[in-house]
Amino acid sequence: MRGASLVRILVVAILFGLPSRSGAAPLTIPGTGACEELLRSVATAYEQSHPLAKVVIPPSVHSEGGIRDVIDGKAVLARVARPLTPEEASKGLVYRPFAKDAVVFAVGAAVRARNLTIRQLADIFSGKIGTWEQVNGGNGPIRVLYRQTGDSNLTRLQGTFKEFRELRFTREGKALYYDHEMLDMLRKYGNSVGFLTLSTIIESRAPIPFLSLDGIAPTKENIAAGRYPLVTEYAFVSREGALPPEAGAFIDFLFSGEGRNALSGHGLVPVGR
Numbered sequence: 001m002r003g004a005s006l007v008r009i010l011v012v013a014i015l016f017g018l019p020s021r022s023g024a025a026p027l028t029i030p031g032t033g034a035c036e037e038l039l040r041s042v043a044t045a046y047e048q049s050h051p052l053a054k055v056v057i058p059p060s061v062h063s064e065g066g067i068r069d070v071i072d073g074k075a076v077l078a079r080v081a082r083p084l085t086p087e088e089a090s091k092g093l094v095y096r097p098f099a100k101d102a103v104v105f106a107v108g109a110a111v112r113a114r115n116l117t118i119r120q121l122a123d124i125f126s127g128k129i130g131t132w133e134q135v136n137g138g139n140g141p142i143r144v145l146y147r148q149t150g151d152s153n154l155t156r157l158q159g160t161f162k163e164f165r166e167l168r169f170t171r172e173g174k175a176l177y178y179d180h181e182m183l184d185m186l187r188k189y190g191n192s193v194g195f196l197t198l199s200t201i202i203e204s205r206a207p208i209p210f211l212s213l214d215g216i217a218p219t220k221e222n223i224a225a226g227r228y229p230l231v232t233e234y235a236f237v238s239r240e241g242a243l244p245p246e247a248g249a250f251i252d253f254l255f256s257g258e259g260r261n262a263l264s265g266h267g268l269v270p271v272g273r
Contacts, residue, residue, distance in 0.1 A: 031066025031079035110190030113137030127170030144173030145194030
C-alpha cells in the first residue's frame with residue numbers, strides 16, 4: 001500500500017505541478033544598462049551560495065522599460081538608475097536604492113588630459129573647443145561621444161551641472177544608445193571623449209582613462225563623502241506589498257556583508273537598507 005500511495009503522490013505532482021524549489025522559475029530583473037554587468041556578477045555570487053536559485057539580468061531596456069514591466073506585471077523587480085517620476089510613484093511602486101556609482105568622463109588612449117573643468121567639458125561637447133591642444137590634452141581633433149535623450153547618465157549630467165542643462169551637442173559628435181557602444185567607441189578612437197559609469201569601466205577591465213572634475217577624482221571616498229559631484233544611484237523597483245520569496249532572498253543577499261563586498265569590488269559605494 002505504501003508503494004501505491006507513493007506512486008499516486010508522484011503522479012499528482014507531475015500532473016498538477018506541485019511546487020519544487022529546484023524547478024522554480026528564475027528571477028528576471030529587467031531595466032537599465034548602467035548596472036547590467038555588475039548585477040550579473042553579483043547574481044553569480046548569489047547563485048554560488050544559493051545553488052537552487054537562478055537570477056537572470058537580461059540586456060538593457062533602460063530604466064523606463066524595467067519600470068513598465070513591473071507595472072504591467074511582467075516582472076517583480078526592475079533595476080533602475082534614476083528616481084521614480086511622480087506619475088510612476090503614484091502607481092503603487094516601491095523604490096529601494098542599493099548603491100551609488102560615479103558617472104565619469106572617459107577618454108581614448110591618445111588623450112593626455114586627466115583633469116578638466118566642467119566649463120571645459122561643456123565647451124568640448126558643444127563644439128566650442130574642437131582640438132585637444134586647446135585644453136593641453138594632446139594633439140588632434142576631439143571626437144565627442146554622448147548619449148541619446150532620456151539616458152540615465154545624460155539625465156544625471158544635465159541635472160547636476162547647469163552648463164549641460166541647455167547644451168546642444170556638437171553636430172560632429174555621435175549619439176550612442178548603450179554602455180557597451182560607449183566602451184567600444186572609446187577603445188576604438190584614441191582621441192575620443194564620452195561619459196559612462198565608473199563601474200562599467202571597471203567591469204569591462206578595459207584600460208580606459210577617466211577624468212577628475214575640477215580636480216576631484218571619482219574615488220569611493222569622494223563619492224561617499226559627497227565631494228565628487230556626478231553620482232548616480234542604483235535601485236530596485238517593485239510593487240507595494242510583500243515580495244515573492246525569490247526576490248526577497250536576492251535583496252537580502254545584496255544588503256548582506258557578502259553582497260556589499262561584491263558591490264564594492266565593482267567600484268560601487270553600497271547604501272544602507
